[in-house]
Amino acid sequence: MWGFLLRRLGHAALVLLVVSTVTFAIVHAAPGGPSLLADPKLSVAEREAIESRLGLDQPIPVQYARWLSRLVRGDLGNSFLFESSNVSTIRSRLPNTLLLAGTALMLTMLVAIPLGAWSAERPGGWIDRVCNAFAFVAMSVPTFWLGIVLVLVFAVHWQLLPAGGASTVGVAGSVSDRLRHLTLPALVLATVGTAELFRYTRASARGVFGLAFVRTARAKGVSERGVRWRHGMRNALLPIVTVVGLQLPRLVGGAAITETVFSWPGMGRLGIEAALARDYPLVMAITLLVSAGVLVCSLLVDLAYFALDPRAHPDR
């Protein structure tokens, strides 16, 4: 097990290095350049002063070497946009994203997995039909459209819930206020994920429920509940874990469209802002964080596999 973890750690370091190099090359190759230099009113002298202050007058390999040497010393650099450290910028956004994406993921799992299992048990039954219809619609509706419709209905028309933001400005952190702001974006963010996960769960469970060992379990007199959950679903969960694992990086990366529609101060919007403004240091910092998040999530998925399926365990 420890050897496995060490190997994975080595892989992770390598992957991060490759990702950072490629990202650095891509962001510098993108047309335009840092937005603070894209002001047509800047004089040549002003532009040169800014370039030299930010080190942009150096050749790109030198800039990369400088960035890397700072990174090794634990310094993620300063943002062009915010004129402040990237760590503090990310730290101010990450909790909001964890809250929103975490809530959405919980909702997704709590709704999709039981419904998927029920649907699989009686394919063609009314639960199955209703859920499938819902999943079909939910997967087809564009996120921004759903978001704006919900805002128009619940915030503009009925005025039940706030139209945007993570909390009412000036109201000191009340839980109910945070929940009210969280409801619509979490619902929107959970919708597509729920539909996808429902379809996967249903397909996976249907496959497993038809297998011989399930029949054997029934034949030896295990209760229907036990058949479904202890024998059936435990095996059906393997592909589901992978699907959930794929959704996990959103916890750090944020969901750009949902965050934009609900002006939610999270990582997704920050990433978009940084990319549009060609804020090289911030783009690099976010990319590194999200890549690390993806690596951690895929490790978690593997560990979950070991727990669910002893045959996959590395020490076996």
Add this chain to the structure above:
Amino acid sequence: MTTSRAAWCGMTLGALAAVTSLACEGGEKSAADSARSRRLATDSVAGSVTSGGVLRIALINDPIFDPVIAPDLGSVMLNKIIFPGLVRPDEQLRPTPDLAASWTAADDGLSYTFALRPGITWHDGAPFSARDVKFTFDQIIDPTSGSRLRSDFAAVAGTDILDSLTVRIRLKTPFAPFLTLLGYNTGILPEHLLKGAPLTQATDFNRRHPVGTGPFKVEEVVPGASVSLVRNPRYYGAPPHLDRIVFKIVSDVNAQVAQLRAGELDLITVEPATLASVHDVKGVTLLQVPVVQHYYVAFNVARPMFASPVVRRALGMAVDRNAIIKGVMRGYADAPRGTIPVVLRAFFDDSIAPIPYAPDSARALLASVGWTAGTDGTLHNAKGAPFAFSLLVDKGNPTREQTALAVQQDLRKIGINVTLRTMEFSALVRDHVLPGKFDAHVIWWTTPPDPDQYAFYHTGQDNNNVRWSNRTADSLLSLGRVTMDVAKRRAIYRAFQRLEMDDPPVLVLFYPREIQAVSTRLHGLPSLGIRDALRYSERFSIREP
């Protein structure tokens, strides 16, 4: 320059209007309607004003609290409130006293002496003095400070403290726009908090705890979400009415509109393409204000195709500006006569007739310089080369994209083949406009409220991106900067305006009006663009209907 909005705005609104009955019906508010609402909004200021209340304004990006280093719209809006300048513009955009109670200009125009208003304190309680003014101007002209106001104040030679409340700013040459620029983006910074380190490194000040002298001070900053300002009880001017001003960071225009309609925002600015969604909404008034901007098609005069003034004049006649003003701007723009916008009334010559839409005359003019129509109607020169070029426009802004499309279609009608290319604004500017790698592009200038356009249209200047050069214009623009007498200046800029009719530096499309969608609860907003209006935040008040 304002940043462009997401490309899918138009799509969203279209889809919404079709599907949900909650989306409002189309149709535009007429100019007369708006003028009436504007009167209502200002009339009510005269009556009794209630104190208290919170005003909520949309902001598109996180601000940097420092007027000297931050040029973006979000920062400018906040800094106008937090950091007053020596003067501020009145509704006619003329400088009036602010931190300075009065001033005198030397007869030779080479220095200005300001008598500061006594008894002003910074938000932290420290006294404001001439030292702060000197510190700010030293920073502005320092090439290493990160100052974005350096080229505005290139004429400044230095600042002398005469006593604690008197300061003299010395100029290298007489500089007529000086006072106007002082009231534009030039907020005064506190020396006692910022001395000793580059302005760009004062992170705690710039991002969280700025200290100014304005009517409201920063109470709380939530990155990516909001900036709350609270009334400054020590404000030197008339006591502010509002308790608080909250700036909510809402980058998406649809989200801004939704929050305005939900009563969660009181003031947003909208583009003509978004008008339908704020029109006829209960509790929302539409106001319009002419702003100091000109939108234009830039032709690269360094390219032989556009070198002749005759060609540029002909192109100007081939574009139907009134159709663009009506169709794209929904009437929220004024017809142009040169590059000096109509809002600068003291300098604008409205006796000049606007360039007519006359495609036939345009064709005749082009034929006179060798561009003749072939059998298929397209224009060719003597060598048989077709009149064809590419027109660049930034992606995502419906106003500019639709304008570029209209220009393309109008020019096609007289046989010119225009290829449209859209790209991100930063790519347009950095890769094409600044290095001069373009045939033509659609863009705009936002200028200080002064007719001085030396930086944009004088030969060889940094911002003369079209490479236009006209000797007479050069001497007029140089003279206009050093002439202090208003009547003489007026004559100079009117001569420049007439010259632009014969040798157009750019194809001016329109002077836009800013559209403000404002909650009917808000009163006391001066008739100024949002940036300048925020210089009067102490006059704003909230009254529940």
